[in-house]
Amino acid sequence: xxxxxxxxxxxxxxxxxxxxxxxxxxxxxxxxxxxxxxxxxxxxxxxxxxxxxxxxxxxxxxxxxxxxxxxxxxxxxxxxxxxxxxxxxxxxxxxxxxxxxxxxxxxxxxxxxxxxxxxxxxxxxxxxxxxxxxxxxxxxxxxxxxxxxxxxxxxxxxxxxxxxxxxxxxxxxxxxxxxxxxxxxxxxxxxxxxxxxxxxxxxxxxxxxxxxxxxxxxxxxxxxxxxxxxxxxxxxxxxxxxxxxxxxxxxxxxxxxxxxxxxxxxxxxxxxxxxxxxxxxxxxxxxxxxxxxxxxxxxxxxxxxxxxxxxxxxxxxxxxxxxxxxxxxxxxxxxxxxxxxxxxxxxxxxxxxxxxxxxxxxxxxxxxxxxxxxxxxxxxxxxxxxxxxxxxxxxxx
Amino acid sequence: xxxxxxxxxxxxxxxxxxxxxxxxxxxxxxxxxxxxxxxxxxxxxxxxxxxxxxxxxxxxxxxxxxxxxxxxxxxxxxxxxxxxxxxxxxxxxxxxxxxxxxxxxxxxxxxxxxxxxxxxxxxxxxxxxxxxxxxxxxxxxxxxxxxxxxxxxxxxxxxxxxxxxxxxxxxxxxxxxxxxxxxxxxxxxxxxxxxxxxxxxxxxxxxxxxxxxxxxxxxxxxxxxxxxxxxxxxxxxxxxxxxxxxxxxxxxxxxxxxxxx
Numbered sequence: 264x265x266x267x268x269x270x271x272x273x274x275x276x277x278x279x280x281x282x283x284x285x286x287x288x289x290x291x292x293x294x295x296x297x298x299x300x301x302x303x304x305x306x307x308x309x310x311x312x313x314x315x316x317x318x319x320x321x322x323x324x325x326x327x328x329x330x331x332x333x334x335x336x337x338x339x340x341x342x343x344x345x346x347x348x349x350x351x352x353x354x355x356x357x358x359x360x361x362x363x364x365x366x367x368x369x370x371x372x373x374x375x376x377x378x379x380x381x382x383x384x385x386x387x388x389x390x391x392x393x394x395x396x397x398x399x400x401x402x403x404x405x406x407x408x409x410x411x412x413x414x415x416x417x418x419x420x421x422x423x424x425x426x427x428x429x430x431x432x433x434x435x436x437x438x439x440x441x442x443x444x445x446x447x448x449x450x451x452x453x454x455x456x457x458x459x460x461x462x463x464x465x466x467x468x469x470x471x472x473x474x475x476x477x478x479x480x481x482x483x484x485x486x487x488x489x490x491x492x493x494x495x496x497x498x499x500x501x502x503x504x505x506x507x508x509x510x511x512x513x514x515x516x517x518x519x520x521x522x523x524x525x526x527x528x529x530x531x532x533x534x535x536x537x538x539x540x541x542x543x544x545x546x547x548x549x550x551x552x553x554x555x556x557x558x559x560x561x562x563x564x565x566x567x568x569x570x571x572x573x574x575x576x577x578x579x580x581x582x583x584x585x586x587x588x589x590x591x592x593x594x595x596x597x598x599x600x601x602x603x604x605x606x607x608x609x610x611x612x613x614x615x616x617x618x619x620x621x622x623x624x625x626x627x628x629x630x631x632x633x634x635x636x637x638x639x640x641x642x643x644x645x646x647x648x649x650x651x652x653x654x655x656x657x658x659x660x
Numbered sequence: 661x662x663x664x665x666x667x668x669x670x671x672x673x674x675x676x677x678x679x680x681x682x683x684x685x686x687x688x689x690x691x692x693x694x695x696x697x698x699x700x701x702x703x704x705x706x707x708x709x710x711x712x713x714x715x716x717x718x719x720x721x722x723x724x725x726x727x728x729x730x731x732x733x734x735x736x737x738x739x740x741x742x743x744x745x746x747x748x749x750x751x752x753x754x755x756x757x758x759x760x761x762x763x764x765x766x767x768x769x770x771x772x773x774x775x776x777x778x779x780x781x782x783x784x785x786x787x788x789x790x791x792x793x794x795x796x797x798x799x800x801x802x803x804x805x806x807x808x809x810x811x812x813x814x815x816x817x818x819x820x821x822x823x824x825x826x827x828x829x830x831x832x833x834x835x836x837x838x839x840x841x842x843x844x845x846x847x848x849x850x851x852x853x854x855x856x857x858x859x860x861x862x863x864x865x866x867x868x869x870x871x872x873x874x875x876x877x878x879x880x881x882x883x884x885x886x887x888x889x890x891x892x893x894x895x896x897x898x899x900x901x902x903x904x905x906x907x908x909x910x911x912x913x914x915x916x917x918x919x920x921x
Contacts, residue, residue: 299918332790333770333797335917360772384726386748402720404820412723433720436765436818441789442862443847447915449766457817461841463827468840471833475841477823559821561830 265522266498268324268422269515272505273302277312279508282650283515284609287322288312289355290504291451295339296326297379298504299451310349322352328377330435330449331358340364347372355400357435362394373397375422379435379449383409385416392417400500403429403482404554407494414495421495425484426514426542427502429553431457431477478565483550485539488518489525491555509578509595512652513545516607533660540658544577579604580632580639582651590641591624592632592653599631608651615656616645661872661899667714667807667882668895671699676711678892686882688714688743694729695719697815697852697859698888703735713738718745718763719856720820726752743785750781761785761807765815769794771801778804783881788814789910792871805881810868811898811906812886813861816849823858824851865889867906869898 269285271277280288290296290312291303304312309325316323325346329335339361346354347370354372356362357379365374375398376382376391383402391399398420401410405423414421430437438448439456446452456477463475484491488499501514517538524530543550551563576596584591598604600621606614621629624638632639663683670676670687679687689706690698694717706713715736719725726748736742736758743763744750753760759782762768768777769787777784785807786795799806825835841860842848848863872883887894897903 294918329917330767331770331773332794332917333772333801336770336772358767358770358773359776360770363772363776380747381720382747383720383722384746384748385723386726386751387721387746390747390751404720404722406722409723431821431823432817432819435767436720436815438766438789438814438816439849439860441910441915442816443843445909445913445915447789447917450915450917452916459843461843463824464840464842465836466838466840471828471836471839472831475827477817477819477841479821554820561826564821564823564826564830566827566830 264497265492266322266422267515267518267522268498268500269511270501270504270506271304271312271511272298274304274308274312276504276506276508276511278315279650280511280515281316281319281321282609283512284519285321285515287324287352287498288316289324289326289500291326292342295329295331295335295342297328297377297449297451297453298326306345309346309351313349313351317350324353324355324375325351326377327354327361328357328379329451330379331360332450335450336360340368343368343370343372346370353398356396359394362391362396366395375400375420377434378402378424381433381435382413385413388413388417388419392419398422398498403434406554406558407490407556410491410494410496410555420497422498422500423491423496424482424502425488425491425499425518426550427482427506428548429479429482431479476564476566479551479553479559480563480565481546481548481550482553483539483542484552484555485517485521485535485542487552487555488521489530492525507578508581509652509654510545513607513654514542516609517542519609520612537658537660544575544657577654577657579653579655582606582608582647582649582653583638584649585645585647588642588644590643590645590647592639592641594632594635594637594639597631597633598653598655599633603656605654605656606645606647606651607654608648610648611646611651613660614645614647615659616643661877661883665877665880665882667884669698669716669812669884669886669888671888671891673701673705673709675891676709679895680711682892686712686714686740688716688884688886690716690718694721694725696818696854696856697861698886703732707738712740714741714743714761715739716743716763717749718743718765720818721746721748741782754780759783763807765818771798774798774802774806778802783807785809785884788866789915791914792874792911795871795911796875799876799879802879805879807882807884808868808872808875808880809866810872810883810885811865811894811903812884813850813863813865813889815859816862817860818857819859820857822853824853862907864905864907865903866908866911867898867903868908868911869903870901871911 269280580592692700741759762784849860
């Protein structure tokens with residue numbers, strides 16, 4: 264058994280993640296979480312999200328992972344009691360004060376140590392275990408031998424990032440944002456200074472380069488997720504509370520397919536390559552495996568610069584309804600009759616289809632779908648469901 | 661400020677005699693192989709110095725590194741205290757007699773967490789991203805005397821990656837292990853790379869000496885001077901209030917927590 268853990272920046276993204284087979288969702292409330300510029304969830308929305316997830320037998324984790332200044336504790340006790348009362352499954356924590364408070368309040372919710380705590384060894388994990396923690400979200404720098412050691416000697420649930428952006432520094436050990444933007448990175452204000460361009464001088468103050476980058480490539484564990492599982496990772500975490508619904512759906516769908524193939528012994532290199540191509544196309548930055556299998560070098564760094572990132576218009580629409588062989592779709596990007604497209608959803612792998620008819624919402628024939636969020640209809644007998652997505656077909660198995 | 665409450669880091673052992681002449685006997689040394697960003701010293705070098713030796717162990721440690729550390733624990737008896745970043749260090753030393761100082765960079769920033777740690781360890785070393793009012797509040801609320809950094813360079817980022825040599829190798833430049841990363845003249849970072857990763861220090865020192873008279877001396881165990889980038893002349897400048905190019909932005913300005921929509 265594994266857990267596929269997805270981010271949610273708001274309720275819409277949460278619903279997409281649940282639809283796309285996430286076993287658990289993580290997000291932040293309006294306070295105390297490390298994505299202060301994500302929409303985040305109100306108290307009512309946290310309750311709604313929890314009820315929705317639980318109705319589908321899925322779990323909800325709430326980030327309470329800022330490093331607190333004294334003034335930030337205001338309201339924390341009431342917030343934790345509320346989370347406990349509505350029955351969220353766990354909170355993710357970095358600050359020992361929150362763990363102590365949870366113990367003091369005898370809360371039922373599980374406590375997970377956030378990656379901000381940078382746990383890389385069994386002794387640090389044991390420290391947290393003795394504080395009542397049930398799970399460690401490993402430091403992004405954890406290597407395979409660290410995972411094996413921590414799992415075998417602590418028995419704790421281990422969670423690790425499997426896909427998404429990486430911090431260049433140890434999480435929690437970077438305050439470049441504090442210096443350059445006055446935004447506290449350890450309280451949700453990270454301005455991604457590692458993606459800024461620096462001038463690089465040697466110790467004699469002679470210029471080496473006026474185009475220096477700290478930034479590293481994103482993480483992708485497509486090639487190593489099986490080894491992660493065998494090493495002891497239980498929860499496979501996708502980064503990106505601020506990512507698009509298309510990104511969340513695509514990444515979840517791809518990893519779920521990989522796990523399904525793994526569990527029925529049908530996984531092969533060609534399929535992994537196919538999935539890798541889809542994931543690479545979906546993200547707008549290059550990726551690499553980073554620390555798990557080897558120490559990262561210059562090939563894991565990102566030297567092109569943030570302005571060179573690319574985006575595409577692959578995401579064509581979302582299925583709203585499939586009834587009487589008429590598929591209703593909300594458009595997201597331009598497409599037209601004759602295009603080769605691909606439906607994907609949690610109940611299907613991929614459905615290739617050549618657009619041979621298009622109608623507007625009143626069933627008037629059209630040739631192109633060119634208005635953002637316009638409602639279009641396709642007459643076709645396809646096993647797609649509401650929430651499934653449509654994209655340009657680039658890759659095929 | 662009594663000399664017995666002053667803790668100093670130096671860049672080489674030859675400097676110790678100068679400090680000892682003026683009555684300073686407490687020194688903090690980065691332990692070779694287990695630290696990053698500071699001049700490192702071996703246990704053998706520190707063994708018979710006739711001073712009070714405190715060790716700075718500021719690596720975030722993986723399994724291999726902490727196992728290496730376990731092998732030297734029996735040699736630490738002469739040490740007066742250990743500043744630790746990784747909580748694994750606390751865990752392996754908690755049943756030993758060595759005084760421990762919680763020094764998790766950027767985490768020692770509220771009185772509640774500090775008091776929690778003070779139930780376990782001897783003291784804690786305050787983080788530099790605090791305002792003056794926050795420092796006063798923490799000193800008021802905490803249960804044991806703390807260590808207050810007075811002068812030094814703040815670590816702004818710590819990475820396990822080889823950020824300088826990776827870049828130079830990628831571009832075919834000569835490999836260097838330190839240098840400066842600059843956004844503009846006001847915002848520069850001194851970068852150091854070792855086999856344990858890379859750290860960036862803000863290029864200007866902080867100097868909290870001018871505020872110490874506003875703080876409760878009895879709540880401070882040590883006033884810590886990191887002079888690894890300078891020397892005893894700098895120490896005299898500090899205590900004579902002759903430092904002019906320091907940077908105290910965090911002391912005087914809160915950082916933003918909640919961003920506006």
